[in-house]
Amino acid sequence: MKKPLWFLAVFCFYIISLNAQEKFTLSGIISEEKSNETLIGVNIIIQELKTGATTNEYGFYSITLPEGTYNIVISYLGFKTISETIILTKDITKNFNLSESTENLDEVIITGNIEKLNIKTPQMSVNQLTAATIKQIPVVLGEADVIKSILLLPGVTNAGEGSSGFNVRGGATDQNLILLDEATIFNSSHLFGFFSVFNPDAIKDIKLFKGGIPARYGGRVSSVLEIFQKEGNSKELKFNGGIGAVASRLLVEGPIQKDKSAFLIGGRSSYAHLFLPIFDIDNTAYFYDLNAKINFKLNDRNSIFLSGYFGRDVFSLSDQFVNTYGNAVGNLRWNHLFSDKLFSNLSLIYSDYYYGLELDFVGFKWNSGISNFNIKYDLKHYINSKFQVNYGINNIYYKFNPGKIEPNTEESGIVEEQLIQKYANEFSAYVDIEHNITDKLSLNYGLRFSNFIRLGQDELNVYEDNKPVVFDPFQLIYKEADPIGVINPNRGDHLASFNNIEPRVSLAYIFNENSSVKASYIRMAQYLHLLSNTSSPTPLDVWTPSGPFVKPQLLNQYALGYFRNIKEGNYSFETEVFFKDIANRIDYIDGANLIANNAIEQVILNGEARAYGLEILFRKNEGNLKGWLAYTLSKSEQRTAGREVTNTQRTPTELGINRGEWYSTPYDKTHDVSVFGSYDLNKKWNVNTTFVYQTGQPTNYPIGQFEFQGLTIPYYGLRNKQRLPDYHRIDVSATLTPSKNKDRKLKSEWVFSIYNLYNRKNAASINFRRNQDTGVNEAIRTSIFGIVPAVTYNFKF
16 A cells, blocks of 8 residues: 555645646737837747747737746847847746838838748738838839738739729628728728728738638628727837829827827828819819827826827819718727736727718709717736637617708708618627647637617608518519508617627647648628629718618638748748628619618618638748739629518519529629739849739620610620629839938938839720711720829838
8 A cells, every 4th residue: 555655645746846836927018119119910939838929909918938947039020030038937027129120111011921930820811911011012103002902912802993992702892891990991992992091101000801800800791901000109209201193191200208108190182183273174083181199108007099080082073063071080099907917908989981972063962971989898818828818898889871962052942851860789799719729739719799789760661571672573573662651769769689699710730830721610790781783882882780671691701721831931822712601691673773762671682692712822021032922713602582482471483683593793703813023123222013813803794685666775684694804914113212311310212113014904894885877886995094104202200
């Protein structure tokens, strides 16, 4: 008996000693040395344990380790790497300041998946843009553009030149959640899609989630584009900006109280319209926007941020037609550190999108829009180096104004009318866990609960069998149903309520230090819908909430990918396959009228959508020549089958829209190829080029015609059976950085660019008409841009 007792005593002592091994937490803030600007996504690597952490959206990191001595490596693209030895015998707060590795002007460059640490994380289907070279990417008219740059990534397209928004993995533009400092942006474009609303000088970090979306995000079913503005320089006053062919920008930042608080204010405006009177053109088209932010560091555990954005577009034709639209957002945030392991952020957010139209020759003004008030509270709990928990709640109150018509003069004869305003409330709660199970297997898994309540409004139509759309069995078409009554609910009444559980899970299995395989599944719900029957959104499109007749969209997306770093990260390769299906995707009956429609439910049916594809991205990350090749092979379809016959009343079998068959969505692009290259000729010259090729956009051409009372009337077949010609172009730019920059405070550069180098006349649309001279039908191609040269001057001091 003595031997077993002795063995048991040793074993217990060993277990106790293991548990007695103390662990301590290393935490702090990582910021940029010259400005105190916090940095997002910095890698903190513990070489001895081959583990690490990254900074969050506010530059905070926390990692818990056993007692010992460690070599800490701080690594961030575009900044000098720091290596420091830390003796961990107690909890330590350690802040790091990183210095830039170059003296170039602030730019934006696409990064991500080039550090070995990222091979190990389960996060997939994500591309990141950080402060360092978007200006290198040639764009039309030479104005740096964030949205145009993400179109070079796999799985991201748009409807073509001059189109608004972007499409991700075969999704619609309204299925993208666009956040600027956590506030929702409802329209991301200036001048009907020629520019984006984001001033590149004011941006700190951009991240695009195409799949594997964490549980803290919700409300859209295609992607999340998260953008954070700079906080402002708390050390010294700085200016930077640029003068371009059609627009200019200026940004000022500096300390309010040195090292404690800072401000940032930036503005942009176009001015090409100022030259139109020279050519006797009495039309106007211009935009302007303003970014502002202040921050206060109250103490080591509390910081306050106040940020805002305001933008407007104005388009007029001889003062007879005036169109004004734009976004306005504001966010008040409070960061609080409960401990070195628990970080929190409380945000109060306001978002507004306004659309105004004045037709002087008719004599009326039209105003519409959407606004929301949002309160959210997020916490991140760093339990240990292998287990982290994110959790929080969010509540959004919406007000929808579909439109108000009022006379612009007393003599117009127009009667003032307010379309029925709609109201809704969306609540959500989530938990999201980051779990490193073994050295080779790591998981992100979480759950989101969302509740959407359609609140009362002034009037609500009542329909027979609750069907606002009826099927005509003789003409075989859908028609608007006539209401059988109207109810007047109170604002606090619940017209409809929806609850959804949205699980998220992603995993990574590490083969070795340079390669891994990842997989993800997400379920998401979307309660808002953009009413648009064009291939690209227009400012006139109206948002509407889910309710008694419009169901929320529900997504299931699956993705599988292989990721590999080559030659220590000098090259990287990633490929993913994805499949997603969406229930309750809205579709429109033939001939639907969406403008100023007070009963929009009479032209909408709930259908389904699906998309699947293969994405490949190969990068060269180091050396004088950098760039990437992106290729996407995909299919995007939707279908609205005939509704089932109810038991209470026998009705004829419905055909559905498009005879109930699957048809290509307007944003289906079978092949999408993007190539970007940047070459440093020497210290003064940098040359960049892009090549883009896409399968033509689905459309409809007439398949025949008939004569009726002397008129020739074309008729069409099933939806989107034809396509526009394939789209392709080459853009080039060259950046000159004067050698005298190094020795003076004013630093500058010249950017010379040519958009569409070989003057390709890409088709924006093809219309058909009868030639008045010959009487023969002919096709007319409409193109927006040919070759467009531009020059931009950038500066900072």
